[in-house]
Amino acid sequence: MKNLLYILLLGLFIYSCSSTRDRDMQAGEEMVENDTVRIANDSLEYEIIIIDPGFSYFLNSMARPEGYYSQDYLENKNRFLVTDYNIRVNNPQRYDPNIYEMEINYDPQIDYGYDVNYKLYNYFVYLTRKHDQRFSVPTRL
Numbered sequence: 001m002k003n004l005l006y007i008l009l010l011g012l013f014i015y016s017c018s019s020t021r022d023r024d025m026q027a028g029e030e031m032v033e034n035d036t037v038r039i040a041n042d043s044l045e046y047e048i049i050i051i052d053p054g055f056s057y058f059l060n061s062m063a064r065p066e067g068y069y070s071q072d073y074l075e076n077k078n079r080f081l082v083t084d085y086n087i088r089v090n091n092p093q094r095y096d097p098n099i100y101e102m103e104i105n106y107d108p109q110i111d112y113g114y115d116v117n118y119k120l121y122n123y124f125v126y127l128t129r130k131h132d133q134r135f136s137v138p139t140r141l
Helices: 011-016 055-062 071-089 114-130
Strands: 036-041 046-051
Touching: 046 114, 055 114, 071 114
Parallel strands: none
Antiparallel strands: 036 046
């Protein structure tokens, strides 16, 4: 199924169990264990599952609101961010394999819609903040 898109990030749960709090997150943030965000489009037969305590909070309270970016902007950013992310997945000696576990099969020829592109882009912004990661294409903070 070439239109199938899966991502499951379980290793982030282990990393997020540490007692230190990220300095970029707001002090009043309340982390929720087993925080799961599911992004799916059954008609295209793809699904993204993000399991990371704090991402749902970030998406609902700290991310730019839906509609702030155009779909073209998000698709262009995601094309480069996914490429950089997948390079990191394939280099576990250089990049933390607990952060970069599974490749993202993102095909720029497929119209995934605004919701998927918005949430995927914001996941990269979240990674940038939480894990102090820098991608080749900057994410707006």
